[in-house]
Amino acid sequence: MTAQHRNATSQRLAGASEVGSALGHVSGRVSGHPSVADHRARIARLLEPLAARPVQRVPLGEALGAALGEDLVAPVSLPPFDNSQMDGFAVRAADFHGDGSDGPHAPGRREFTVAEAIPAGAVPECLVPGRAAPIMTGAVMPDGADAVVPVEQAVPSAYPAAGETVLLPRAEAGTFVRRAGSDVEAGAVVLLAGTPLGPAQLGLAAALGFGDLPVRPPLRAAVVSTGAELAAPGDALAPGQIHDANGPLLAAALREAGLAVEHLAVRTDDPAELLLALECLARPSADEGPDLIVTTGGVSQGAFEATKLALAGGDVEFSHLAMQPGGPQGLGAFRGVPVIAFPGNPVSCWISWEVLLRPVLSELLGAPRPRRVLSSRLGEPLVSPAGKLQIRRGRLRRDGAVQLVGGPGSHLLGALASSDALVMVPEHVTELSAGAEVEVWLT
Numbered sequence: 001m002t003a004q005h006r007n008a009t010s011q012r013l014a015g016a017s018e019v020g021s022a023l024g025h026v027s028g029r030v031s032g033h034p035s036v037a038d039h040r041a042r043i044a045r046l047l048e049p050l051a052a053r054p055v056q057r058v059p060l061g062e063a064l065g066a067a068l069g070e071d072l073v074a075p076v077s078l079p080p081f082d083n084s085q086m087d088g089f090a091v092r093a094a095d096f097h098g099d100g101s102d103g104p105h106a107p108g109r110r111e112f113t114v115a116e117a118i119p120a121g122a123v124p125e126c127l128v129p130g131r132a133a134p135i136m137t138g139a140v141m142p143d144g145a146d147a148v149v150p151v152e153q154a155v156p157s158a159y160p161a162a163g164e165t166v167l168l169p170r171a172e173a174g175t176f177v178r179r180a181g182s183d184v185e186a187g188a189v190v191l192l193a194g195t196p197l198g199p200a201q202l203g204l205a206a207a208l209g210f211g212d213l214p215v216r217p218p219l220r221a222a223v224v225s226t227g228a229e230l231a232a233p234g235d236a237l238a239p240g241q242i243h244d245a246n247g248p249l250l251a252a253a254l255r256e257a258g259l260a261v262e263h264l265a266v267r268t269d270d271p272a273e274l275l276l277a278l279e280c281l282a283r284p285s286a287d288e289g290p291d292l293i294v295t296t297g298g299v300s301q302g303a304f305e306a307t308k309l310a311l312a313g314g315d316v317e318f319s320h321l322a323m324q325p326g327g328p329q330g331l332g333a334f335r336g337v338p339v340i341a342f343p344g345n346p347v348s349c350w351i352s353w354e355v356l357l358r359p360v361l362s363e364l365l366g367a368p369r370p371r372r373v374l375s376s377r378l379g380e381p382l383v384s385p386a387g388k389l390q391i392r393r394g395r396l397r398r399d400g401a402v403q404l405v406g407g408p409g410s411h412l413l414g415a416l417a418s419s420d421a422l423v424m425v426p427e428h429v430t431e432l433s434a435g436a437e438v439e440v441w442l443t
């Protein structure tokens with residue numbers, strides 16, 4: 001990535017025009033807290049060096065979710081040859097002109113002598129005038145033929161043996177013929193470097209004959225959940241304990257985005273113990289250690305904020321963004337490894353991923369695919385704190401409006417799990433009525 005591109009990336013992420021205009025309203029802020037756009041731009045600068053990793057080729061079956069490392073140029077055309085779009089009869093359109101264009105028993109049809117049948121995969125012989133060759137969908141069009149009549153329109157509606165006759169209705173040249181190169185021309189750039197590889201892109205690459213693809217190797221992320229109250233999912237809870245939801249949630253989010261993830265639960269509020277765990281994580285050789293560390297919990301104003309206490313003396317800064325949920329945040333580096341510290345409330349943790357880190361990865365690496373942003377109408381009224389971007393969870397209705405799911409509370413994981421959209425309420429807005437236009441991210 002060039003310096004120019006890097007600058008452009010940071011500016012785009014600060015302005016956030018492609019990921020939602022609601023996040024760009026820095027000027028309307030009254031709280032004095034750093035804006036979401038500024039914080040996201042800082043994350044982009046922190047992670048920029050990670051974008052410059054060498055490209056490697058991986059088998060097609062392992063490329064799902066990765067970003068394409070180089071432009072993909074079609075080595076062949078698609079379709080590679082003229083072929084039939086229907087099961088039927090390959091004919092010469094010119095045979096319908098002139099004498100004999102009306103069959104004796106079926107007006108409007110012409111009689112043809114049936115030629116050898118052409119299954120898909122066969123190399124057919126040239127079609128002689130006055131003949132019709134049974135041809136199957138996808139089979140190569142014989143030289144001389146330029147149209148296909150579907151078998152349903154033939155009399156009889158079947159495939160007579162070679163040498164017998166069939167009556168066919170008139171067809172114009174080109175009817176039901178898929179021309180070579182009508183989908184993709186050999187030599188064309190079919191996918192740009194940075195394109196996230198989903199099922200359709202992998203299908204196209206396979207059709208073009210690629211057995212492997214150039215991709216950027218996945219980033220390695222360490223997810224660290226913190227807090228003395230945490231128990232592993234599956235373990236029984238002691239009084240006062242809760243199960244660690246954020247670790248699995250964040251690990252899944254990062255994996256889905258194409259990263260290789262290791263999850264570590266540090267179930268303590270002791271900063272020294274957390275520091276030790278982080279030392280062990282960051283110490284392995286550069287080839288094996290994480291490219292970034294994402295923590296959750298311990299970043300707010302409590303007396304036992306292990307993450308803050310462990311990291312604040314070093315290169316990690318803590319701030320409270322003008323956003324709800326997801327206000328308290330930390331950002332910096334530990335032993336040279338970028339650290340992004342998200343808050344502990346589960347919805348805050350998820351929102352932080354969605355609006356702060358995920359868009360940066362999309363922009364820097366090409367994957368994951370950016371969230372679709374659309375304009376929708378609010379299904380019900382809402383109120384929102386002044387000076388904060390409020391992000392509510394919602395569900396897109398069939399009529400295109402968005403219905404809120406649950407309240408604004410950042411512990412409402414049940415509601416989050418039944419939502420499919422984030423509703424953005426800009427910083428300067430304190431009230432919206434039903435029907436008001438809102439920006440929505442589909443999740």
Ligand SMILES: Nc1nc2c(c(=O)[nH]1)N[C@H]1C(S)=C(S)[C@@H](COP(=O)(O)OP(=O)(O)OC[C@H]3O[C@@H](n4cnc5c(N)ncnc54)[C@H](O)[C@@H]3O)O[C@H]1N2
Nearest residue numbers: 225227244245246247297298299300301327343344345348
């Ligand atoms: N006096 C103030 N108190 C709080 C403020 C503030 O500004 N002043 N901010 C509030 C906001 S906003 C948030 S968000 C939270 C963030 O707190 P922490 O990041 O320090 O997180 P914890 O205190 O560790 O936990 C908060 C909450 O989340 C639960 N939690 C933590 N980790 C997990 C996990 N892995 N899985 C499931 N649940 C988890 C934890 O038990 C707490 O209930 O601070 C507010 N307070």
Ligand code: MOO
Nearest residue numbers: 325326327348410
């Ligand atoms: O900002 Mo906290 O993230 O509301 O709950």
